[in-house]
Amino acid sequence: MTEISKTEFEVLEAIWQGHPASAQQIIERLNDTKPWHEKTVKTLLNRMVKKDAISFEKVQRSYFYSPLFARDEYTFKESKSLLERMFSGRLSPLVSHFVKSDELTKDDINELKDLINQWEKDNG
Amino acid sequence: MTEISKTEFEVLEAIWQGHPASAQQIIERLNDTKPWHEKTVKTLLNRMVKKDAISFEKVQRSYFYSPLFARDEYTFKESKSLLERMFSGRLSPLVSHFVKSDELTKDDINELKDLINQWEKDNG
DNA sequence: TAGTTAAGACTACAATTGTAATCATTATTT
């Protein structure tokens, strides 16, 4: 898959919200959270087209963009990369950090338990 | 904390293995895994000194480097940053990826269960 | 129809990054 910068990822998020999306729509979505300069967004869109992260269809004067990979696919790849680089590819050292840091709520813990139950049902 | 590139992080890893460490020692450690050019490593060391990621003490001609923050501190910060950026700061969507992807072993699952038990003992 | 907009293309430009080579200086070896 393509290498995406953090800023490019933010723009991609706006596209994943719904596509094909025009530059205008994308800019509006982005501005819901924080101010983005139109030119900046256009540049980022351009770059992502060039690096095959998104595609576009031309409708009259304007383009409608779509992602070339799913959000899940990308976030999973990035997560694995981080685990690889800092935890020898293992999940529990990362989880351990959070568990021990007082950052988790009872709900978070319950979600984790559900996931584990799911795994145990599916596997051994 | 300081912004560290992925490559700089690899060099830092070698320092975390034991410090203060001379450039030579660091280069040797790095070469255990893959070939690194001496000049490249020296450049990275220099940059990290400048960005206050590591310090050094001069002993004769050479420097002995030490990290200015702990490995745990850094990996946790990076993990949180990734969760923040791609999972609204929540842990379970990330764990969910792994649980569902057939990437976990029974041992991994047991480790997670232990962590959860630990949390439950400490909290609620 | 002439002027103004709006789209995207192209250009800009400094900071960071990866990857070294060269320079200056101090040890060390003949």
Next chain:
DNA sequence: AAATAATGATTACAATTGTAGTCTTAACTA
């Protein structure tokens, strides 16, 4: 003492990134 080697400092240089500005062209407006 002179030559050589080893250290870190400085310089190099292209690619990527963040952040826009300018240019070209098509479309809308007065």
